[in-house]
Amino acid sequence: MEVSRHWRLKKQRYALEGEVCPHCHAKIFPPRDVCPDCGLDARTLYQFSGRGEVYSFAKVQDAPEAHSEQSPYTVALIRLEEGPLVTAQLTDIGDQPLEVGSPVEMVTRKLRSDGERGMLVYGYKFRPLLRPSI
Amino acid sequence: MNASQQDRLLKPMEEVGIVGYGAYIPRYRLPAKEVSRIWTDGEGGVPIVEKAVPGLDEDVITMSIEAARNALARAAIDPSEIRAVWVGSESHPYAVKPSSTVVAEAIGATPHTQAADWEFACKAGTEALQAAIGLVGSGMARYAMAIGMDTAQGRPGDALEYTTGAGGAAIILGPAKESMARFEGSYSYATDTPDFWRRSNETYPEHGERFTGEPAYFEHILTAAREIMKLTDTQSEDFAHVVFHQPNAKFPMRAGRMLGFKDEQIKTGLLVSLIGNTYAGSPMIGLSAVLDKGQPGDRVLLVSYGSGAGSDAFVLSLTDRLPALRDRAPRTQEYIDRRTEIDYATYARYRGKLALK
Ligand SMILES: [Zn+2]
Secondary structure (H helix, E strand, O other), rough: OOOHHHHHOOOHHHHOOEEOOOOOOEEEEEOOOOOOOOOOOOOOEEOOEEEEEEEEEEEEEOOOOOHHHHEEEEEEEEEEEEOEEEEEEEEEOOOOOOOOOEEEEEEEOOEEEEOOOEEEEEEEEEOOOOOOOO | OOHHHHHOOOOOOHHHHHHEEEEEEOEEEEEEHHHHHHHHHOOOOOOEEEEEEOOOOOOOHHHHHHHHHHHHHHOOOOOOHEEEEEEEEEOOOOOOHHHHHHHHHHHOOOOEEEEEEEEEEHHHHHHHHHHHHHHHHOOOEEEEEEOOOOOOOOOOOOHHHHHHHHEEEEEEEEEEHHOOOEEEEEEHHHHHHHOOOOOOOOOOOEEEEHHHHHHHHHHHHHHHHHHHHHHOOHHHHHEEEEEEEEOOOHHHHHHHHHHHOOOHHHHHHOOHHHEEEEEHHHHHHHHHHHHHHOOOOOOOEEEEOOOOOEEEEEEEEEOOHHHHHHHHHHOHHHHOOEEEEEEEEHHHHHHHOOOOO
């Protein structure tokens, strides 16, 4: 992926910044400037809380080249508490049991490095809640 | 004490305090006995119980982001009001490209802010803290963030491999009247002392063996502690808690006793046995553990040590605002308790000690 694309995506990728529809109040992630619910213009920035739950997940044993340094890893669909579904890696699972519905929270982690000399790419992943009470 | 000696006390024009703080420790733990199993057949003593090891997707940038988010949760300020995001470390992921800009972007402090990386071995974090006090205390900035964070590495089989840990803390400085801890004064002491170094392009550091103790750690820590106590007219018994740089469990205990502190005063901020030496993170996360547990009115002495060499010393007093704010983010102990033990082989992979090509 080229450097300029990493740069444009950084806000949504580092911190789950999306949009909220000014008409029907739907929360939108990833941002696409048009509301998927009502079809109207939606460009108001919205900071997602980062909390959600596992909707489905799968362990990746045979990772593509760009992700091989972190394999094996688990990829999941996360239902954010504000509504949208996002695809992301899970991290820091440790020995905790993982199931559909497990509560998770967003953390910013290293997604990959473009070789020894390339850029380090950072972005959101999800992990089991550090502090279930909050 | 004459006037020129009193000048050595660093004290800003406006009173400055800590308005937010946050710790971070990665999840994985390498027991020291696992290191000795590999290198000494399990013979001989070990300097700590275990050390924290970062996961494959963690580095100083990602760890700083989480600590900074915890600090913001406690401060409850708008991140766009922060005028400096300073990250002190000796393991910045890039040789050229600041860690601090990524951290500032991720927490929403960009673009109207300074961002810079600080270096001074294990005192890079308190160096940033010292400077941030100046920035806020001069009135230039309302808020500034200082972070000390490291993912320290030791050469396989070297004595350092038992203790080189990962972790640190972020501190947001602001006006004392909004703070959970006020700075009463600080002091810095530096000399050219060749106790520990790493040349550019080298992965692992070199150290001056026995040279690291007396002329380095103890000379600087003891002098800085004695000097700040003289300058603030305080005695060892005036402090509820004292935090020293902690490369192992022995050095800070011994330094504390030499200064007249009781073990009770030292233990709250002494984390090295459970997370390892977190280098630039070490004094900062020790302070975070003290802020987690201290009571309003408690006075705290913080003294860092960085090889090369120097110490920064700070006297703080905890305020009434602390108890209500500290539960807004995970306490240091919650990160210590979140623990997955790994073996040496997993550690070797996590820390990039296996060359694949
Ligand atoms: Zn809509």
